[in-house]
Amino acid sequence: MLLFVARRLLYLIPVLIAVSLLTFFIASLLPGDLAYTILGDQATPENVAALRKDMGLDQPVWIRYFGWLGNILQGDFGRSFRTGQTVLQAVTERLPVSFELMILAEIMGLVIGVPLAIVCAARSGSAFDRFMTGSAFAMLSVPAFLSAILLIYLFAVELRWLPATGYVPFTEDPAGNLRFMVLPALTLALAEWPGIMRVLRSDMIATLQEDYIALAKAKGLKASRILFVHALKPSSLTLVTITGINIGRLIGGAVIVETIFALPGIGRLLVGAIYTRDLIILQGVVLLVAAGFVIMNFIVDLLYAVLDPRIRHGHA
Amino acid sequence: MATLELTIDEGVAAEPAKRGRRLGLLFWMAIGWMTFMIAVAILAPVLPLPSPTDMDMLERRAPFSAEHWLGTDGLGRDELSRLIYGARISLVVGLCAPVIGLTIGGALGMLAGYFRGRFESVVVGGMDVLLAFPPLILAMAVTAYLGQSILNLTLILGFLGVPAFMRVARAATLTLARREFVIAAQALGATHARILLRELLPNVALPLLAFFLLAVAVTIVVEGALSFLGLGVPPPISSWGSMIGEGRESLDVAPRLAFLPAAAMFLTVLSFNLVGDTLRALTDPRQGAL
Amino acid sequence: MTGNTLLSVEDVVVDLPTPRGNLRAVDHVDLTVGAGQTLGVVGESGCGKTMLSRAILQLLPKKAKLSGRVMFDGQDLLQLPPEKLRKLRGRSLAVVFQDPMTSLNPVLTIGTQLIETLQEHLELNDATATRRSVELLAAVGIPAPEQRLAQYPHQLSGGMRQRVAIAIALSCEPKLLIADEPTTALDVTIQAQILDLLAREQRRRHMAMILITHDLGVVAGRTDEVAVMYAGRVVERAPTPALFKKMRMPYTEALLAALPKLDAAPHTPLPAISGRPPDPTRPLQGCSFSPRCRYAMSRCQREKPGLEAAETSAHQFACFHPIETHADANV
Numbered sequence: 001m002l003l004f005v006a007r008r009l010l011y012l013i014p015v016l017i018a019v020s021l022l023t024f025f026i027a028s029l030l031p032g033d034l035a036y037t038i039l040g041d042q043a044t045p046e047n048v049a050a051l052r053k054d055m056g057l058d059q060p061v062w063i064r065y066f067g068w069l070g071n072i073l074q075g076d077f078g079r080s081f082r083t084g085q086t087v088l089q090a091v092t093e094r095l096p097v098s099f100e101l102m103i104l105a106e107i108m109g110l111v112i113g114v115p116l117a118i119v120c121a122a123r124s125g126s127a128f129d130r131f132m133t134g135s136a137f138a139m140l141s142v143p144a145f146l147s148a149i150l151l152i153y154l155f156a157v158e159l160r161w162l163p164a165t166g167y168v169p170f171t172e173d174p175a176g177n178l179r180f181m182v183l184p185a186l187t188l189a190l191a192e193w194p195g196i197m198r199v200l201r202s203d204m205i206a207t208l209q210e211d212y213i214a215l216a217k218a219k220g221l222k223a224s225r226i227l228f229v230h231a232l233k234p235s236s237l238t239l240v241t242i243t244g245i246n247i248g249r250l251i252g253g254a255v256i257v258e259t260i261f262a263l264p265g266i267g268r269l270l271v272g273a274i275y276t277r278d279l280i281i282l283q284g285v286v287l288l289v290a291a292g293f294v295i296m297n298f299i300v301d302l303l304y305a306v307l308d309p310r311i312r313h314g315h316a
Numbered sequence: 317m318a319t320l321e322l323t324i325d326e327g328v329a330a331e332p333a334k335r336g337r338r339l340g341l342l343f344w345m346a347i348g349w350m351t352f353m354i355a356v357a358i359l360a361p362v363l364p365l366p367s368p369t370d371m372d373m374l375e376r377r378a379p380f381s382a383e384h385w386l387g388t389d390g391l392g393r394d395e396l397s398r399l400i401y402g403a404r405i406s407l408v409v410g411l412c413a414p415v416i417g418l419t420i421g422g423a424l425g426m427l428a429g430y431f432r433g434r435f436e437s438v439v440v441g442g443m444d445v446l447l448a449f450p451p452l453i454l455a456m457a458v459t460a461y462l463g464q465s466i467l468n469l470t471l472i473l474g475f476l477g478v479p480a481f482m483r484v485a486r487a488a489t490l491t492l493a494r495r496e497f498v499i500a501a502q503a504l505g506a507t508h509a510r511i512l513l514r515e516l517l518p519n520v521a522l523p524l525l526a527f528f529l530l531a532v533a534v535t536i537v538v539e540g541a542l543s544f545l546g547l548g549v550p551p552p553i554s555s556w557g558s559m560i561g562e563g564r565e566s567l568d569v570a571p572r573l574a575f576l577p578a579a580a581m582f583l584t585v586l587s588f589n590l591v592g593d594t595l596r597a598l599t600d601p602r603q604g605a606l
Numbered sequence: 607m608t609g610n611t612l613l614s615v616e617d618v619v620v621d622l623p624t625p626r627g628n629l630r631a632v633d634h635v636d637l638t639v640g641a642g643q644t645l646g647v648v649g650e651s652g653c654g655k656t657m658l659s660r661a662i663l664q665l666l667p668k669k670a671k672l673s674g675r676v677m678f679d680g681q682d683l684l685q686l687p688p689e690k691l692r693k694l695r696g697r698s699l700a701v702v703f704q705d706p707m708t709s710l711n712p713v714l715t716i717g718t719q720l721i722e723t724l725q726e727h728l729e730l731n732d733a734t735a736t737r738r739s740v741e742l743l744a745a746v747g748i749p750a751p752e753q754r755l756a757q758y759p760h761q762l763s764g765g766m767r768q769r770v771a772i773a774i775a776l777s778c779e780p781k782l783l784i785a786d787e788p789t790t791a792l793d794v795t796i797q798a799q800i801l802d803l804l805a806r807e808q809r810r811r812h813m814a815m816i817l818i819t820h821d822l823g824v825v826a827g828r829t830d831e832v833a834v835m836y837a838g839r840v841v842e843r844a845p846t847p848a849l850f851k852k853m854r855m856p857y858t859e860a861l862l863a864a865l866p867k868l869d870a871a872p873h874t875p876l877p878a879i880s881g882r883p884p885d886p887t888r889p890l891q892g893c894s895f896s897p898r899c900r901y902a903m904s905r906c907q908r909e910k911p912g913l914e915a916a917e918t919s920a921h922q923f924a925c926f927h928p929i930e931t932h933a934d935a936n937v
Contacts, residue, residue: 014441015444015445015448018445018448019445019448019449022445022446022449023457026454026457026458026461027461137589137590137593138586140589141533141582141585141586141589142582143537143540143541143581143585144541145540145541145544145557145560145561146560146578146581146582149560149563149564149567149574149575149578150578152564152567153567153571153574153575157567157568157571247450248447248449248450248451249450249451251450251452251453252450252451252452252453252541253452255452255453255456256452256541256544256545259545260564270453270456271456271545271547274456274457274460274547275546277460279460279461282457282460286449286453286454286457289449289450289453290448290449290450290453293448293449293450294448297448
């Protein structure tokens with residue numbers, strides 16, 4: 001197991017370096033110059049030159065990259081030239097909101113998707129199964145911003161049960177926080193459950209054909225124990241694998257959902273930075289999000305090993 | 317969906333002549349909708365439609381009428397006409413971007429799967445880096461730096477598709493490269509180029525085409541999301557995504573302004589998914605249907 | 607058959623719908639097993655013996671259609687409500703499957719898989735169940751049983767896994783154990799050990815056993831009665847000694863001839879049974895074995911022979927031209 005973790009960790013380093021390179025060079029795609037963007041209308045050749053020297057923009061690109069990377073390794077991701085806030089401050093302030101949103105969404109997605117998958121697999125081919133697989137397929141074609149509009153219209157405009165926008169921190173008002181979080185999290189969950197259900201259902205149907213399930217039945221175990229203990233765990237390997245891919249979609253979805261529901265999370269920080277052309281914040285957030293995504297995928301890999309003892313022990 | 321699965325199961329045993337009928341009604345409805353949307357989008361300039369940009373401040377948010385079949389939007393523009401011109405943008409981006417992914421990703425994947433070795437490691441490693449970015453974030457960042465335009469949007473969405481196309485092409489090539497007909501061609505002394513183009517390409521093309529349709533669906537969604545946030549196509553051009561974004565402002569008074577483009581987008585994305593998924597199931601080498 | 611009957615299979619038919627039409631896997635089979643007795647069921651792969659065992663266990667695929675009666679301990683298993691059936695399985699009706707590589711759950715420890723069976727049927731606390739599991743593993747010849755409880759199936763060899771599967775089957779002292787080709791997937795050197803283990807535990811626990819195999823050699827010294835199956839039907843049935851003394855059905859003879867003999871000269875080719883078993887979706891009008899039978903006459907292709915008693919009522923076979931009598935018929 002330790003060897004497994006070490007091997008995966010070693011692989012992480014080149015990927016993170018490549019991610020930093022790509023992030024840095026996307027920023028240099030900017031037509032013109034960062035100094036012009038920052039100074040905007042007041043740009044005169046003199047103060048542009050001064051700012052360029054000040055920011056080190058007159059140096060060759062690879063020197064700037066290593067300077068930037070060196071700062072980052074010391075925890076300095078730069079500072080917004082609009083608000084003066086450091087990237088790290090801005091991100092840590094908003095991180096809990098995004099995490100809460102994504103975790104709630106993933107839980108809701110699992111709560112909807114897993115039981116449906118189990119029931120459909122246990123009764124595969126039944127009318128219920130056909131209806132649910134059809135619905136899941138249709139739901140795959142409903143992007144988050146569509147379901148957001150639909151949910152807002154239904155619960156905020158028509159029924160007036162839940163607020164359409166706004167946020168209070170969980171620490172100040174837990175109930176109020178959840179009220180604001182329900183619709184955004186549900187929006188993301190609606191995009192998550194079809195994938196969860198489809199993958200788990202088909203793996204579960206395959207697992208239920210296995211000899212060890214027949215033996216579990218022959219042992220006289222209860223149906224619930226067979227489904228949840230004997231069948232669910234060996235069927236969830238693909239689910240865990242796609243969770244890694246799902247996190248990427250979830251982050252993208254969170255950006256949209258935070259913007260629609262006005263939640264002060266990372267996604268809104270990012271969109272805000274784009275609207276205001278706050279490029280230092282943008283660069284820092286993109287790097288941190290990508291790094292976080294890589295690390296989450298690493299954790300998913302470890303989870304895979306926990307689920308399958310054969311991988312843990314170096315077989316297969 | 318369920319009917320589709322059933323038809324696929326039977327399709328394995330059935331003779332090819334009957335396959336068309338066995339694809340199911342939904343499949344043909346999806347094809348019908350796709351054809352209709354594409355035709356309307358192409359023909360938009362010659363159709364007897366009001367201009368999608370002409371504002372009529374006296375007829376704002378007008379209901380359905382003989383003059384404006386689907387009413388007008390918040391600026392008094394004809395909604396039907398805007399929907400059709402929006403389809404042009406959504407479909408142009410949605411169809412062109414995956415072509416980039418298909419060409420580059422498909423070529424890289426075939427070369428990686430055929431030559432293996434260090435080249436494969438480099439390609440797969442490079443794609444891993446590209447996959448390390450949540451796609452929507454990368455698209456937003458790049459359009460932010462490059463500037464908003466349909467061309468930039470198409471290019472970046474196209475590049476984002478490269479890793480996925482690469483994987484599909486590589487996986488298909490890997491299985492095919494071990495088949496007898498490839499080994500036989502090698503034994504006969506065929507050149508690499510000949511084997512790749514004449515033996516492998518025709519067989520890799522089908523799974524890639526199926527995946528292309530799924531990629532169109534994803535691209536329409538991502539373009540919609542970006543435009544919805546105002547980060548996609550630049551105004552005054554509007555795609556379905558930006559129409560939904562504008563419609564959001566008037567959900568309480570005229571929800572149809574958001575729901576009409578939403579429905580158009582949903583049906584189109586669903587159609588591409590449905591057709592793509594059916595073809596993918598048919599061309600999946602594991603199912604051996606083709 | 608002496609003693610009271612524990613299991614009687616009466617006129618059981620199993621039909622499996624397939625894309626190519628209906629497949630009759632088990633065709634009007636009658637069998638009985640007395641308490642504490644061992645019945646061997648022998649036949650080639652595809653003859654329906656596994657489907658028969660699954661029918662007894664009520665573990666047929668969902669699409670399969672089953673008719674007839676399976677009387678076990680005075681109850682018809684086909685009519686039993688699911689909850690009662692569940693309480694019976696694992697408790698008094700246990701099974702060992704063919705492949706120990708696939709019949710143990712790869713993600714659960716040996717201990718979990720043993721203890722859950724014990725706790726499902728016997729009201730044992732964790733400590734007692736664990737102690738019983740260790741005893742069971744020791745009884746089936748697994749060294750260091752305490753350590754095994756925490757191990758996963760993939761950490762054990764095939765033979766060891768089959769021993770674990772046997773321990774699970776024996777755990778609740780069942781009245782009947784169905785061993786479905788328990789040694790087919792194992793190394794030859796292990797096969798005899800596992801068979802002897804089964805025979806020993808069967809005698810010690812006074813449990814009845816159905817030993818399913820394709821190998822007449824396996825049933826020879828280890829069963830009280832043998833049923834030979836072909837194409838879904840029982841074609842010969844006799845007390846084991848009687849069968850080996852005087853087999854009547856040409857198919858049984860062919861099966862026995864196909865076994866390698868220790869006293870044969872080197873490089874003696876094995877007399878394989880020519881041809882293939884009939885396509886079970888296209889039933890023949892006459893005797894299913896007739897296309898491959900060297901004694902077959904025209905009547906064999908027209909009519910299906912029923913299972914009829916020979917000299918003793920215990921010895922039954924389905925053949926118009928049984929061995930020894932065919933010479934007379936030819937006159």
